[in-house]
Amino acid sequence: MTDAAQGESPRWTPVGNAADWPAEGAKLVTVGPRKIGVYQHAGAWYALKDMCPHAGVGLSKGPIADKMVMCVGHGWRFNLETGKVLGIPGDWRVGTYPVRVVDGVVEIGV
Ligand code: FES
Structure with missing residues (x-):
């Protein structure tokens, strides 16, 4: 489940032009008090x-590979789609948000 409440329509917030993103990489954006990493990887x-x-x-x-981002702190790897940590005991995860691109503008659902 994403941080946008299930069953509610997210409030789509524009965060930049898709053309300004690295083809394989992330940009840090701020939406209100939230710092959110927005990733483009393998066409998604x-x-x-x-x-x-x-x-x-x-x-x-962190570096991205195989739909995962690796934390530069201690090497934990997070699934970009689910936010779950790979290979660490327990239910470690980070919040995710829906993303869409409309007319070349990247929008996050918060
Ligand atoms: S701070 Fe991210 S793995 Fe330790």
Whole structure:
């Protein structure tokens, strides 16, 4: 489930032009009090809360591969789609948000 409440329509917020994103990479955006990493990877878009639940490092600084971003703090890897951590015991995860691109503008549902 995303941070947007299930069953409610998200409030779509424009965060930039898709053409300004790295083809394989992330940009950090701010929506109100939220810092969100918005990723373009393998032709798809993802948005994750930009704070590792382990020790608070910004996830958008990490490398991306195989639909995962690696935290530069201690190497935990997060699924870009679900926010779940791979290979660590417990239910560690980071919040996710829906993303869409409309007429070249990236929008996040918050
Ligand atoms: S701060 Fe992210 S893995 Fe430790």
